[in-house]
Amino acid sequence: MVDVTDRARQLRGKGWDKPLVFVLCLLPLAAVVYGAVLGGLGPDPVKALIVMTGDWAIRALLVVFSVSALRSWLGWSRLLRFRRMLGLFAGFYASLHLLVVATYLFAWDWTIVLEELSERPYIIAGFAAWLLLLPMVVTSNNYSIRRLGRRWRQLHRLIYPVMGLAWLHVVWQVRSSYLEALIYGLLIVVLALPRLRRFQFTR
């Protein structure tokens, strides 16, 4: 743990850390594009693409969600520098996922879209999670942060319902194995713990 904080200290002030994180965040996209273009997605590339973008959307959400917890456990305050970028990437992968679903599963047929949105709980949960991400994406700039002040922090607590809805989106699709839903659920709860404690202390 010690050398990790040392490492964070080393990173301080270096100009290349943000570009590095940016490139790392692009790697899943590279994998998606590589599979889609070179045909490595197998006989059902539509399904593969939906699963892949969805997996990376929830993983990106978990990464940005973990920033606060890592800060309070390990004192990694430097991570805050990346939080905006990580959040925007989570929004990006969630939007990519939605785009793929709308194109390939619903074929942009609005009767199908409306039917799915009114009948299928997991789709409602997933779509609601994406909708709640939007205001956070839109207000991620410095101007909004200054302008909104205290309300900006309140607005960005939307990450909690987003995580819950994203998890419901996963768990309501379970067919043959609980493993993935269980891992995501545990991670979300564990990462939320420091904040729950903070709420208690500030009461």
Add this chain to the structure above:
Amino acid sequence: MLIKKPDDIASSEITPEAVYLRRREFMQGAAAMAAMAVAPMAFSAPSPLSHTPVDARAGNPFYTGETQTPFSDASRYNNFYEFGTDKSDPAKYASALTVDPWSIDVEGEVDKPGKYALEDILKSVDIEERVYRLRCVEAWSMVIPWLGFPLSDLIRQWQPTSKAKYIQFETLYRPSEMRGQRSAFSTIDWPYIEGLRMDEAMHPLTLMSVGMYGRELPNQNGAPIRLVVPWKYGFKSVKSIVKIRFTERQPKTSWQGIAPREYGFYANVNPKVDHPRWSQRYERRLPSSLLSPNRIRTQMFNGYEEQVAGLYKGMNLRRYY
């Protein structure tokens, strides 16, 4: 690609013993190749199954002229949860399965119960080719040339009693070779159970399959013997069968146990009755691609309406899904 032998071959010579005994080596080699994802399996030495060539006349329900799914896709992309939940898991891990020796326990309301060795079963039937559409409940589909024989041939031999109204099928339970059965997170309570009503089981379309694409079944596709019911969702077509039980009462199937609202006993392909979580009106015919997703309308009874609709006359298919 199909390897056909002359019709005049004696039925006792179906699946020569030498070929039969070599099948394990063949499948291990083939699965290893699949795992390495090198040359298509079609080029490995197949063990051909002798069979009667299909009658390919137009309008023959036993033979759809639609484009067949390549063997490499049908054998590398499928559900067989006994080997894992990912579509590629069966091809990766099914080589661990020993399919020889194999026998089927026949039990229940039947005059000739007992343990039937697979080789004896195969001696008593004629293998023929059937090209069927396969519609998965997950809204993808394939077209597969099966080798097999009508289930009714076996049922007649075993002579069910007048009390036999249903048939229950059971897949092998062998966690030492089926890694999916060792998973603590599986929703399925092993062994996998499926069932048919007797008239469905006796229907000429209902096939017991021992091969596909002119060769023996790959382990991952349900070797050495499986059911194929083309007008029902794929999960009804139970794989690697070790037990067949004739019953008076409707069997409780595995998927009914997991999610009774989502998977009924009948599970007939029906574009008008959605799975509670997704639409069944369309399907992706595989292989599909991102530029042409091959999204087609799902047909009533998977296109076998003319042959099977009579079985369900007067039944509310929304209630008996």
